[in-house]
Amino acid sequence: SQTIHQWPATLVQPVGSPLSLECTVEGTSNPNLYWYRQAAGRGLQLLFYSVGIGQISSEVPQNLSASRPQDRQFILSSKKLLLSDSGFYLCAWSRFYEQYFGPGTRLTVT
Amino acid sequence: EDQVTQSPEALRLQEGESSSLNCSYTVSGLRGLFWYRQDPGKGPEFLFTLYSAGEEKEKERLKATLTKKESFLHITAPKPEDSATYLCAVRTRGGSEKLVFGKGTKLTVNP
Structure with missing residues (x-):
């Protein structure tokens, strides 16, 4: 069966610090991978998605970036965090239509 | 622009009191409608996929239905x-690999 991991589970970072969130998927190959942010009252916002190694599509212009160095690894990064980057970050994978989500990372920027 | 609207935003029920949540959508060609359940502090859990009007799916106490303009x-x-937040999402012909999510309905069931 397939499993998706995210870490860390929670993170508190000061404004201006860098960020690296990691997501890995087990039990499947060549999945589509997604990064979402969920803010209170705003629903799920798609940030990036990837259909293959090195292939990244950005949905929202911002100070975040994503990379896919391996088939089942997806990384969300920032060089300098803003207060507005606080939120619940979710990674998801899909092979066909349904997307399956990881446990999420709660990021608080102080 | 593709849009998904869920109502109500919040719903309180007594245990045993049946009800329905609504998901209405405006999209350029539906390629699938998805329901998820999300518990506080956790990632959404996939429940159902519906592809065409008239389709129904069931799981325990939940049943999802689809018309040309909305899902229940x-x-x-x-x-x-x-008790959880229930999310609705659609995949459209113009959206490639993306899903468009509604803001969810927060359901509370009191004992």
């Missing part, structure tokens, strides 16, 4: 453990 998630005789 019917909850029959709910229990407190059904």
